[in-house]
Amino acid sequence: MIQVSIIEDDETIKKNLLTYLGFFDDLQVHISCGSVEEYIRHLHKGQDTSDILLLDIGLPGMTGLEGISLIKEQKPDLDIIMLTTYDEEEKIIEALRSGACSYLSKKTPLEQIIETIRLVQAGGSYMSPAIARKLTLFMTKGAIPKKQSSQLTPKQVEVIEGLVDGLSYNALAEKMSVSVSTVKTHIKRIYLTLHVKSKAEAVAKYLKS
Numbered sequence: 341m342i343q344v345s346i347i348e349d350d351e352t353i354k355k356n357l358l359t360y361l362g363f364f365d366d367l368q369v370h371i372s373c374g375s376v377e378e379y380i381r382h383l384h385k386g387q388d389t390s391d392i393l394l395l396d397i398g399l400p401g402m403t404g405l406e407g408i409s410l411i412k413e414q415k416p417d418l419d420i421i422m423l424t425t426y427d428e429e430e431k432i433i434e435a436l437r438s439g440a441c442s443y444l445s446k447k448t449p450l451e452q453i454i455e456t457i458r459l460v461q462a463g464g465s466y467m468s469p470a471i472a473r474k475l476t477l478f479m480t481k482g483a484i485p486k487k488q489s490s491q492l493t494p495k496q497v498e499v500i501e502g503l504v505d506g507l508s509y510n511a512l513a514e515k516m517s518v519s520v521s522t523v524k525t526h527i528k529r530i531y532l533t534l535h536v537k538s539k540a541e542a543v544a545k546y547l548k549s
Contacts, residue, residue: 341366341367341368342366342367342368342391342392342457342458342461343368343370343389343390343391343392344361344367344368344369344370344390344391344392344393344394344457345369345370345371345372345373345379345388345390345392345393345394346358346369346371346372346373346393346394347373347374347375347376347378347379347393347394347395347396347399347404347407348372348374348394348396348423349374349375349396349398349399349400350396351374353446354372354374356450357369357394357450357453358372360450360453360454361454364454366458367454367457370388370389370390371387371388371390374399374400375399375400375401375402376399376401376402376403376404376406376407376410376411377401377402379393379407379411380407380410380411380414383411383414383415384414388415390415390418391418391419391461392418392419392420392421392457392460392461393411393418393419393420393421394421394423394453394457395407395408395411395420395421395422395423395424395440396422396423396424397422397424397425397426397431397435398424398425398426404422404424404435405431405434405435405438408420408435408438408439408440409438409439412438412439419441419442419460419461420439420440420441420442421440421441421442421443421444421456421457421460422435422440422442422443422444423444423446423448423453424443424444424445424446425445425446427445427470427471427474429474429475429478432467432471432474432475432478432540433475433478433540433541436538436540436541437537437538441460441465442456442459442460442465442466442467443467443468443471443540444456444466444467444468444471445468445470445471447468448468452468459506459508462508462510462511463508463509463510463511463520464506464507464508464509464511465506465539465540466506467540472540475540475544476543476544476547476548478544491533492530492533492534492546495516495526496526496529496530496533498516499512499516499523499526499527499530500530500542500543500546502515502516503527503539503542503543504543504546504547509523509524527539527542530542534546
């Protein structure tokens with residue numbers, strides 16, 4: 341059972357999410373609230389056992405972007421999926437750098453939101469295609485020189501190409517016949533070589549080079 345929490349101040353959107361998530365036996369909504377502050381109160385009381393958080397940006401009081409680091413401090417293993425109307429490149433990058441693992445537009449079909457939750461739970465990440473394109477175009481403005489990309493080892497290239505294809509850590513490990521720990525080590529070294537801090541940045545720079 342995947343435990344999901346929601347921070348969304350639009351009652352119609354929240355109700356639709358709650359109703360749709362309730363149709364699936366492998367998903368359960370644990371906490372549903374309208375602000376970061378309310379959610380953090382649940383954390384302080386030790387009441388949250390969620391695996392995944394659906395988080396909006398435009399919230400009353402503290403914004404979703406401001407809340408990511410505070411939430412991750414309290415619950416570092418929580419996977420945060422941004423679900424928001426904001427598609428500015430700077431906000432996308434700030435969310436990913438702060439600790440979010442996926443970024444979805446509120447225009448995303450409910451079926452895709454469910455698939456994203458399952459993908460993230462399996463160790464993967466996802467961005468709405470339109471958002472991924474925006475981010476790629478933005479990131480490639482400052483892309484790395486080709487010679488730096490060529491410093492990646494064949495195994496690291498295989499890993500990053502798997503990330504481009506949306507493979508989870510587990511799927512990559514199985515494909516490469518290595519452990520998940522080895523995959524994570526390759527990814528850390530890729531970050532160092534490409535001078536990036538997230539999978540999204542690494543993929544964007546690799547595609548450009």
